[in-house]
Amino acid sequence: MWQGFPVLIVGTTDLDRRFHSLGMAVCSNEATQDFRFLFRGLQEGVQKLNLEEINPEFLISDGADAIQSLQTAQNERIFIKASNLFVKKWLKKQPRFIEYFQNEWLTTHNEWYEGVGHFTPSTNNALEATNNVIKKENTLRERLLLSRFKVLAFEIVEKWSKSYERGLKQYSDKQTISLELWTSGYQWVKSNKSILSTECDNLVIPTLVEKEKCRKVEISKGKNVEIKIDKSRM
Incomplete structure (x- = not known):
């Protein structure tokens, strides 16, 4: 107009x-x-x-381009951790930008990462x-x-x-799961794999291993763990 x-x-x-x-x-x-x-x-x-x-x-709504790595954070804990590391990395080199970024995108508008709304675009x-x-x-x-x-x-x-x-468009109140995804899920359940989670400095790292090659390991919370794999048995 x-x-x-x-x-x-x-x-x-x-x-x-x-x-x-x-x-x-x-x-x-x-x-x-x-x-x-x-x-x-x-x-x-x-x-x-x-x-x-x-x-x-x-x-x-419309907004400035998000910082890609921060934007993909899946929950608040990871977002805060990543934000602190980002600020620490750039504070000395770009102090004016970091001041703006903290005020605008970490304080005033701080719910722009993936984990805020699952199933939302x-x-x-x-x-x-x-x-x-x-x-x-x-x-x-x-x-x-x-x-x-x-x-x-x-x-x-x-x-x-x-x-x-006229039925040209429909509103989905349930998530549609494709046949390909159902098939992949079924294959995962039937596979001989399990998930081993090791805690390291507030981050849980999921690791996929085969059952017959995995030993049960007692891990104290908060400890750094190094897992060595005997490749001769693989």
Whole structure:
């Protein structure tokens, strides 16, 4: 739109990590009050339709590129440990950046690693794909007048809604497990392997070994352990 008003799209993801659009809003800005207006409008609409109340557990929005190694942390303990090591490594070389990083991404916004929300997407790629479809198929990448875009927005949302009525899209409330994954799981259960966990400086390292080549070892908690394998018996 030539007036420069941003178009905000809101949606949710199912347990198969597929994105489902719920609505859109034309706002004057992309500040906190604009997103508050969007979510309140969505909640009011759900109430009028006598549908289940929306209480999102996680919000995924646009943001700066995450630090890749930290972003893949699977739980809070690993994230804190990795963050401390990252800060220690770069504090002397990049003090200004580390100050910003600690304030912005380790204090104010510190729930951006993988372990915060299992079964939720790691990125907002699905949302960006929805934006791209709107530009290609609806607006044809033109900056429309606000009055024209309002009409188009109603048409887009109606199309989203009817895609579920016609069975073109479905919301998965259970994770779909493929035949390939079932087969791999069955083969793992039937395999002659077990998991040996050794604790080392607050980290548990899972190690796969074959049962007939593994001896039971008593390990004191908190001790560093070195396991040597006799290759002549393998």
